[in-house]
Amino acid sequence: MAIDWYEEFVDTDHTPGPDELVALYYFEPAAGISKEEAVGRIASESSTGTWTTLFTMPPRMRDLQAKAFEIEGNYVKIAYPLALWEEGNAPQLLSGIAGNVFGMKALESLRLIDASLPADYLRHFKGPHFxxxxxxxxxxxxxxxxxxxxxxxxxxxxxxxxxxxxxxxxxxxxxxxxxxxxxxxxxxxxxxxxxxxxxxxxxxxxxxxxxxxxxxxxxxxxxxxxxxxxxxxxxxxxxxxxxxxxxxxxxxxxxxxxxxxxxxxxxxxxxxxxxxxxxxxxxxxxxxxxxxxxxxxxxxxxxxxxxxxxxxxxxxxxxxxxxxxxxxxxxxxxxxxxxxxxxxxxxxxxxxxxxxxxxxxxxxxxxxxxxxxxxxxxxxxxxxxxxxxxxxxxxxx
CATH class of the missing domain: 3.20.20.110 (Ribulose bisphosphate carboxylase, large subunit, C-terminal domain)
Known part of the structure; x- marks a missing residue:
């Protein structure tokens, strides 16, 4: 049952919109875990998911799910709705895309390579003064x-x-x-x-x-x-x-x-x-x-x-x-x-x-x-x- 749940976080037909944050990871699944399940777990853990299947999920929460949309070898791109991120809060961003995901047993290794930050996210930051x-x-x-x-x-x-x-x-x-x-x-x-x-x-x-x-x-x-x-x-x-x-x-x-x-x-x-x-x-x-x-x-x-x-x-x-x-x-x-x-x-x-x-x-x-x-x-x-x-x-x- 849990496998089905993780697959909900994988959508290779998804095209990220201009208001979505996209993260690029290198990943290696643990023994016995498929690539699809591994990337589904990354997307799940870094957004709305939990370790067990939830049978009742309000539709608005589905809209907050991250989506692993491009898997190329051991690289995956994951799109995140903007609503997942507090405005101007860099520690909170790291808590999501660079947080618990590094400790998951389903992964042998995981590396956050980059994240593309949308304009609506950037505008809450001041950047360098000079x-x-x-x-x-x-x-x-x-x-x-x-x-x-x-x-x-x-x-x-x-x-x-x-x-x-x-x-x-x-x-x-x-x-x-x-x-x-x-x-x-x-x-x-x-x-x-x-x-x-x-x-x-x-x-x-x-x-x-x-x-x-x-x-x-x-x-x-x-x-x-x-x-x-x-x-x-x-x-x-x-x-x-x-x-x-x-x-x-x-x-x-x-x-x-x-x-x-x-x-x-x-x-x-x-x-x-x-x-x-x-x-x-x-x-x-x-x-x-x-x-x-x-x-x-x-x-x-x-x-x-x-x-x-x-x-x-x-x-x-x-x-x-x-x-x-x-x-x-x-x-x-x-x-x-x-x-x-x-x-x-x-x-x-x-x-x-x-x-x-x-x-x-x-x-x-x-x-x-x-x-x-x-x-x-x-x-x-x-x-x-x-x-x-x-x-x-x-x-x-």
Whole structure:
């Protein structure tokens, strides 16, 4: 009897309407489960279904059922009526299309690849406050990538040492100095001390170069603490805040997007923990979908990998990812992305980082073009000439 119930969620004759949200999954059924039953269970669990057959179902509820409408090998597209999704609520969307479905015994594995969001769903989200052009205007940088570097080692510097390396970085021509993902407010480098020290060095570097200088200072914490840290950054004349967006979650990021916008701060989204979701090619959530959700919520830029550095990711993935955050319309790419019109949602910068050094930069630009934020860190700070140059530089002050 239960099999019949799941089959009600499969309709290969269905054509999604413009007001339906469509999700693309890769799936592998568990032993003894047919593909049809497996996709019916995904559609059921992520919409109105339950584990048992219900004999009385009001007709209006049938209208809310998701429909698996296209099965191609181990890929399935599922259409969802718009009424299933609360307006402007990204966590609720994830609860459906990326929730219980991952724990079902009927599936050996399941991967959410992408979801095409209809115009009526998008209009309840604000997206990025600035857009790429707004960021370029703010930083007075046009026609080239924005650049930044992370003081290395990741943690260990005092606030003053960190700011000292920051000053060197800015004087070396970089636009940004970036905290690492695990540097927040540690006993030897408190957030407040770092902000003050960095502000002094930023003002000096701006005075000496005549260029706008900024930093991605990491405010990651509980939501209320992040708000206070964002306020301190604004008080000290900063225009950015950095958040580890995967670990803090979509709810906190959405709250901080509004708070930061009110303060005139752009959000630099670090993707720490993303690989827990996206590294297994058969299970979890793709990076392009994580990036899409973060653009929807409204970050100014997000890490997308390099395709040539130390972290996993292919050139094709990097291109899809860059399009996902930058383009007004992203085209479907077989088994990697669905068609998406972004409407009034502004663009965000992809951030290329991870094992980059100057020799790899041309390869990165071949993939991304000039609309990106380029982070080169260990590849500079680990250079044998770096220590000598630093001491030499101090002699000139």
């Amino acid at each position: 857009g790429m052009e707004g960021i370029r205007d703010m930083m007075k940088v046009h026609g080239r990538p924005l650049t930044g570097a992370v003081p290395k080692p990741k943690v260990g510097f005092t606030a003053e040492e960190h700011a000292e390396v920051g000053y060197e970085t800015w004087m070396g021509g970089f636009d940004f100095v970036k905290d690492d993902e695990n540097l927040t407010s540690l006993s030897f480098n408190r957030f407040e001390d770092r902000v003050r020290a960095m502000t002094t060095m930023r003002d000096r570097a701006e005075q000496e170069t005549g260029d706008v200088k900024s930093a991605f200072i990491n405010i990651t914490a509980d939501t209320e603490t992040m708000k206070k840290r964002a306020e301190m950054l604004a008080d000290y004349g900063w225009n950015y805040a950095m958040i580890d967006v995967v670990v803090t979650g979509t709810a906190a990021v959405a709250t901080l997007r509004d708070h930061c916008s009110d303060l005139g701060l752009a959000i630099h989204a670090h993707r720490a923990m993303h690989a827990a979701f996206d590294r297994d090619e058969k299970h979890g959530i793709t990076m392009q979908f994580l990036a899409k959700i973060m653009r929807l919520i409204g970050v100014a830029q997000i890490h997308t990998g390099t395709a040539v550095g130390k972290l996993v990711g292919t050139k094709a993935e990097a291109t899809v990812l860059a399009d996902m955050v930058r383009e007004k319309h992203t085209n479907a790419v077989d088994h990697m992305a669905l068609d998406q019109d972004w409407g009034a949602i502004k663009s965000a910068f992809p951030v290329s980082s991870g094992g980059l050094h100057p020799g790899l930069v041309p390869d990165v630009l071949d993939i991304y073009g000039s609309d990106l934020v380029l982070l080169v860190s260990g590849g500079i700070h680990g250079h044998p000439k770096h220590a000598g140059r630093r001491h030499g530089h101090h002699a000139g002050n």
